[in-house]
Amino acid sequence: MSIKESSKDSLKAGEMEIDMTSIEAAKSGEKGTIKFTPNAKAKDTTKLRMVQVVRDVQEDGTDYKWTGSQARLEDVKTQEKGKAGEAGSVDKGWMVDHNPAAVTPRSKASDPAVSTAYRDYWPNSSVSQDGHKNGKDIQHCSLWDFPGISGGNLTWRFETAAQGADGTTYGTVKWGFTVKDSKVINESHSFHDNPSATFNAAVDKFNDVYHNPGSPSAPKPAATPEKKD
Amino acid sequence: MSNHAAGPTTNDPTTNDPTNDPTIKALVARIDQDADPNHADLTPAVEQLGELGPKVIPYLSDTLNAKDELTRLHAQRALERALERHFGFVPGQGWTKPDGEARFRTLWIKNGNYDADGAEPAREASIKAWLTWSSTQRS
Numbered sequence: 001m002s003i004k005e006s007s008k009d010s011l012k013a014g015e016m017e018i019d020m021t022s023i024e025a026a027k028s029g030e031k032g033t034i035k036f037t038p039n040a041k042a043k044d045t046t047k048l049r050m051v052q053v054v055r056d057v058q059e060d061g062t063d064y065k066w067t068g069s070q071a072r073l074e075d076v077k078t079q080e081k082g083k084a085g086e087a088g089s090v091d092k093g094w095m096v097d098h099n100p101a102a103v104t105p106r107s108k109a110s111d112p113a114v115s116t117a118y119r120d121y122w123p124n125s126s127v128s129q130d131g132h133k134n135g136k137d138i139q140h141c142s143l144w145d146f147p148g149i150s151g152g153n154l155t156w157r158f159e160t161a162a163q164g165a166d167g168t169t170y171g172t173v174k175w176g177f178t179v180k181d182s183k184v185i186n187e188s189h190s191f192h193d194n195p196s197a198t199f200n201a202a203v204d205k206f207n208d209v210y211h212n213p214g215s216p217s218a219p220k221p222a223a224t225p226e227k228k229d
Numbered sequence: 230m231s232n233h234a235a236g237p238t239t240n241d242p243t244t245n246d247p248t249n250d251p252t253i254k255a256l257v258a259r260i261d262q263d264a265d266p267n268h269a270d271l272t273p274a275v276e277q278l279g280e281l282g283p284k285v286i287p288y289l290s291d292t293l294n295a296k297d298e299l300t301r302l303h304a305q306r307a308l309e310r311a312l313e314r315h316f317g318f319v320p321g322q323g324w325t326k327p328d329g330e331a332r333f334r335t336l337w338i339k340n341g342n343y344d345a346d347g348a349e350p351a352r353e354a355s356i357k358a359w360l361t362w363s364s365t366q367r368s
Contacts, residue, residue, distance in 0.1 A: 027269050027299055054267060064266065069273065097267060101276070102320030112322055120323040122268065123313060125333050126342065146302075148269035156267070 001184060003030065003175055007191035013170040014038040016162065016191050020145075020175070022184040029148020029156075029179060030187075036162035036171055037140035038133040045164030048131035049117040050143040052097040053202040057155040059180075063093040064154065072100035076209045078201045091198045094159075096206040106211040109221040114210035116203055117163075118143045131162075153180045159199045169195050247287040247364070253278070257288050260303045270302050279310020286311065286363035293343065293356050301345035301352070308343070308359065312336065336362070 007016040020032035038048065056064035066073040073095055082089030099121045103114045115121075119130060124144040131141030147156045157176040161169050174196075175189035207215040248254070259274040278285045285307065292304035316333045317326035324330045337343070340362055341355025 025299075026297075027264070029269055031269075056266060070265065099276075099320060114321055115323060117323070121320050122271070123318060123323075123330065124309070125313070125330050126309070126337050126344075146269045147267050148264075149266045150264075154266060 001187055002032075003177070003187050003189050005189060005191075007171065007173070010191055011171040012193050013042040014162070016171045016173050018173050018175055018189055022177070022187065023148060024183055027148045027150045028182045028184055029146060030177055030184065031146040031148070033128060033142050033144050034160050034173060034175075035140050035142040036131070038131070038138055038162075038170055040136070040138075042133055042170055043164065043168055044133050044135065045166070045168070046132055046134070047165040048133065048139075048141040048162055048170065049119060050141055050160055051116045051163050051203065052118050052143065052145070052158055052160045053094050053199050054097045054147075055091070055093045055095070055157045057093070057157070059153045069101035070099075072209070076100075076202070076206050078198060078205055081201065082197075088197045090201040094157075094198050094202040096202055097158075098206070103210070105209060106219060109213075109219045111219070113212045114206075116206055118145075149179055150182075154178070155186070159196060161195050161199060169193075172196075172199070250284075250288070253281065253285055253288045256285075257292060260292055260307065261297075261300055264303075269299070270306050272303055275303050275307045276310065278307040279314060282311050282314050283363055283366050284311075286359050290356050290360060293345075293359075294349070294352055298345060305343060305345045309337075 002022045003018050003020040005018055015037045017035045020030040023029055023031055034050065036048070036050070058064055063077070076095045078090055078092055078094045080090060080092035084091065096116050097118055098116070102121060106114065119128060128142040128144045129139070131139040141162055143160070155176065155178040159172055159174045161172040163169050172192045172195050173189055174192065177184055177188070178186040208217050211217045211219055256274045256278050260272060260278070262272055262274065264272045289304045289308055292300055293308065295301050295304065312333055317324055317329035319325050340358040341351065343352060343355035343359070
């Protein structure tokens with residue numbers, strides 16, 4: 001089995017495609033690409049990129065615990081909010097898929113923002129790319145991923161969104177699977193126009209932990225001394 | 230305290246062997262260990278090799294043609310990470326040079342478009358091209 005599907009005409013701003021191949025070997029998981037191509041009606045953007053959030057659930061229902069160089073992933077996980085299944089509720093344990101070992105939280109206003117974009121950590125340039133749309137000049141965006149494990153059981157749940165330079169979401173795909181006894185089971189996916197409340201909460205948490213501009217914890221610019229005559 | 234652990238990561242100038250750095254050799258030996266469950270193509274050694282830049286290329290030739298497909302994928306990622314840095318990629322910020330990714334792609338294709346899943350003759354030709362390119366970077 002694998003996850004291979006296109007949203008075709010079901011999304012307003014373009015076509016989302018997921019092409020993940022299941023691997024059942026020493027390392028079992030799903031390997032492949034997710035791609036979004038904006039249509040003629042989509043809003044123009046200089047950059048179109050994938051942002052992905054993920055939750056890793058162990059066999060006993062608890063979230064996978066990150067340690068060592070990845071320990072900050074624990075800090076960026078969402079907290080449960082509202083009643084599960086209700087509109088606007090937030091599921092716990094979701095985080096922006098990024099490499100915390102490669103970045104540090106901002107400490108001053110002049111520090112560059114820490115990116116949420118997947119390819120700012122793992123460009124995989126021979127198999128994925130950023131996109132754009134400028135009128136009829138359209139280039140798709142994509143990411144390459146390979147979640148997988150050896151010698152254990154784990155469930156992955158993802159929400160992958162194509163986002164423009166101004167943060168506009170063009171489309172998303174929710175997907176997931178389980179590795180149990182080296183077999184890939186329970187594959188699923190669905191396409192959506194808008195990100196879930198959980199996706200947005202994971203991005204907000206990321207921005208707060210990294211003190212990104214616009215977040216409550218962002219460093220304030222140094223006060224300019226008053227002029228004295 | 231081990232002298233080896235704190236040793237230099239540059240090649241010994243008294244020899245012509247481009248693969249005599251014990252630190253890089255140790256990283257290559259660990260290239261399959263402790264993979265991240267969200268990214269099975271990545272391990273700590275892959276990232277550390279990438280941080281060292283193109284000088285790691287001669288050390289990767291055997292793993293780029295390893296029998297195990299996952300080992301080859303880890304080696305491919307280490308090679309990519311090393312080149313990305315070379316062309317101005319900064320993790321968390323992306324490409325800091327406007328043409329960095331285009332130059333990466335051009336060189337990747339020129340040197341055989343290495344693919345860990347590809348056929349062995351194509352992999353071997355690409356590895357040879359990378360070793361030739363690497364030797365020009367050291368001189």
